[in-house]
């Protein structure tokens with residue numbers, strides 16, 4: 115079932131969902147399953163699986179020449195989604211990104227997903243890879259998530275890259291897109307970012323999942339700005355319990371977000387990471403309660419590979 119169908123069926127009740135990272139190459143899928151298992155008691159209707167782009171490395175040959183090599187660090191999201199779906203009988207939402215993909219490769223992934231009965235995708239641009247600096251699209255790929263959304267939407271009408279088919283060939287994907295309560299770091303300003311988001315919805319996005327935030331006021335302002343801009347699709351807040359003291363600097367640096375002063379103060383005073391984790395969990399529970407009372411369709415938790423803190427948050431709420 116699609117994400118939007120799960121939301122409709124919930125009839126105003128807030129759902130619980132989360133995202134997992136594909137394991138690093140060489141790891142066994144059992145590790146991933148053991149991470150998901152403790153969260154299944156909270157009955158997530160869908161689980162997202164992120165996509166991690168390959169990186170480039172340069173190998174020097176004896177003659178001095180440098181060879182550019184592509185290194186893939188994690189197994190493919192499509193296969194992992196299928197494995198989780200079958201193991202836990204739950205819907206999975208693969209993240210699709212523009213970076214590193216030609217339109218043809220994207221179409222092939224969508225054909226595989228459709229065949230596997232996976233009917234929601236989160237369409238993203240992806241971040242620049244380390245060696246790039248700024249984002250560079252594949253020469254036959256998409257520059258923005260809105261263009262990727264357009265491709266999925268065309269496939270939903272039976273329009274493949276090289277052939278137009280009748281309705282029996284059409285896919286039926288529900289499309290999610292990313293939103294940034296504190297503005298995407300590259301957007302010239304907040305208003306422009308909302309306009310681009312509106313454009314993604316106009317191209318066919320059915321729902322929005324936000325970047326993590328730690329102050330609900332950012333979400334409330336963002337949601338209002340979206341509604342004022344005519345965006346009517348469901349907006350799902352993304353949350354993460356802070357788990358270590360080092361995240362005080364890592365999260366703002368990586369995700370371009372602001373941590374509220376009371377949270378920073380409380381974490382700074384913690385003697386060790388276990389104390390910091392407890393503060394992070396309590397903060398996340400309070401954020402979640404307020405968002406539930408506000409009536410958000412789902413609370414979407416970023417696991418970043420670890421589920422224990424999310425389990426402790428969810429056990430207070432679901």
Ligand code: FAD
Nearest residue numbers: 164165209238239240241258259292298300301310323325
């Ligand atoms: P876009 O919507 O294309 O926006 C990118 C930038 O361009 C923004 O600044 C926007 O304002 C601007 N823009 C948009 N459209 C236009 C236009 N037409 N003209 C000019 N400017 C425009 N990354 C991964 O690699 N893998 C993942 O699995 C992953 N999952 C994520 C899940 C969520 C919920 C979120 C919020 C982010 C995720 N990301 C992931 C990170 C995401 O890929 C990055 O934030 C990326 O930099 C932007 O992606 P986007 O889809 O928001 O891009």
